[in-house]
Structures are given as C-alpha cells and as structure tokens.
C-alpha cells in the first residue's frame with residue numbers, strides 16, 4: 595500500500611500475506627503508525643490497495659460492501675437517530691430485498707437484544723454511555739450479517755471495566771454466531787483473550803507481518819482462569835517481546 599503524499603510516495607505496507615479461515619478471530623497488533631488501520635481499511639474497501647489482491651470467498655473485492663462491516667473506535671452513530679433507528683437504517687439498506695418490514699423490525703430488535711441493548715431502543719446516542727454506544731455499533735454491524743466483522747480498536751476509548759464486559763459480550767456473540775473477526779488492538783491482554791491468532795506488525799514505513807502467534811486456548815475463555823494458564827502466559831510474553839524488544843525502536847526496525 596503506497597500513498598501519494600506532498601513529499602512523494604509513502605509505502606505504508608509491503609508483502610502482507612494473510613489468510614483467514616471462516617469463523618476465525620484474528621487480532622492485529624503493532625506500534626502506533628505501523629499500518630493497522632490502513633490494513634483494516636483495505637479489507638473494508640475504504641482504502642484501495644496499490645498492489646496485491648484481496649479475496650473474499652475466492653472472489654476479488656475492490657470496494658466497500660455489506661459483506662464487511664466495520665466497528666470503529668468512536669461508535670459513529672448518527673446522533674439524530676434513536677438506537678433502534680441507527681440499526682434499522684443499516685438493516686433497511688442491506689436487507690430490504692430479503693426481509694419484509696415486520697422481519698426487518700424483528701431483526702433490528704433481535705440484534706440490539708443480542709448486545710444487551712433491548713431496553714434502550716428509543717434512546718438517542720447522547721443519552722447512553724460510551725460502552726452502550728459501542729454495543730449499538732456492534733449490533734448495527736452484526737445486523738448486516740457480514741462475512742467479516744472488522745473492528746478498529748472497538749474498546750480503546752472505554753474504561754477498563756466496560757472494556758472487559760464488552761470483550762465478554764463479543765466472545766459470547768462470536769461463540770453463538772461463529773463470526774469471522776479482524777480486530778485491531780493496542781492491548782496485549784485483549785489480543786490474547788479474544789484471538790485465535792495474533793498478527794504482529796513490524797514498524798513502518800514499509801510495515802509487514804513480523805510474527806503470528808497462535809493462541810491455543812480452549813473456548814469459552816474466562817479471564818480470571820486465564821491469568822495463570824501457561825499458554826496464556828506464553829502468548830502474552832511472545833507479543834510483549836515482539837513489541838518491546840524487537841520492534842522497540844521504530845527507526846532501527
């Protein structure tokens with residue numbers, strides 16, 4: 595991925611070769627500015643990659659589409675619409691050919707209930723907490739039945755307790771629905787807790803995949819039980835070593 599900038603060409607990513615299995619949860623971790631969002635935006639179709647190819651179910655994708663829904667760090671809800679209408683808008687846009695009005699209503703409510711927001715359908719974004727807004731954002735993304743759920747630091751702006759609750763919600767939903775998820779995070783514990791694989795990016799410019807850690811922990815995962823688990827500790831220190839030993843100095847890397 596090369597950007598044209600005022601100072602000339604800037605190569606953000608090179609040779610990123612990654613294949614996800616259906617139902618897999620993969621997190622992307624790396625220092626600030628290494629190109630995580632750029633990579634996610636390529637998958638989302640928001641960035642047009644300048645070389646290489648992106649395949650989904652064997653077909654090339656070249657732009658955004660409802661088969662890839664994004665949850666951003668800052669919810670991106672429409673402030674003038676209720677919680678219900680924020681999700682309903684996406685449902686109407688994506689599913690009106692397949693579902694009649696009644697079904698679209700039920701589907702909207704169902705997805706909000708799935709994330710624990712069934713009690714706040716008529717509230718507006720300014721009336722609910724940051725964690726609740728993220729829940730609505732996740733409901734909106736899930737309601738589009740994407741093949742891949744793309745999450746760009748979805749819990750990064752939340753306090754630690756709310757973050758933990760939402761991580762648990764995400765794991766419960768993923769266990770139920772089998773979603774394929776790519777999640778960007780800065781949080782090593784979050785990466786180990788949520789992921790089947792952790793993709794560690796080298797520092798930019800010309801960032802690439804440095805290492806991949808496979809997390810061989812059974813599901814469901816419970817954070818308290820994991821703290822002393824040898825596999826948890828192994829993955830955690832593998833990521834820490836990568837980030838703070840090998841990729842510590844951006845220039846040298």
Ligand SMILES: Nc1ncnc2c1ncn2[C@@H]1O[C@H](COP(=O)(O)OP(=O)(O)OP(=O)(O)O)[C@@H](O)[C@H]1O
Pocket residue numbers: 597598599604606624625626627628629630631632633798
């Ligand atoms: N549209 C653009 N034009 C020029 N350069 C860009 C553009 N988008 C991103 N970059 C550059 O690409 C590099 C990667 O940016 P990106 O936002 O993907 O990093 P990141 O790993 O997501 O960072 P952070 O963790 O801080 O969010 C940065 O050097 C950034 O300045």
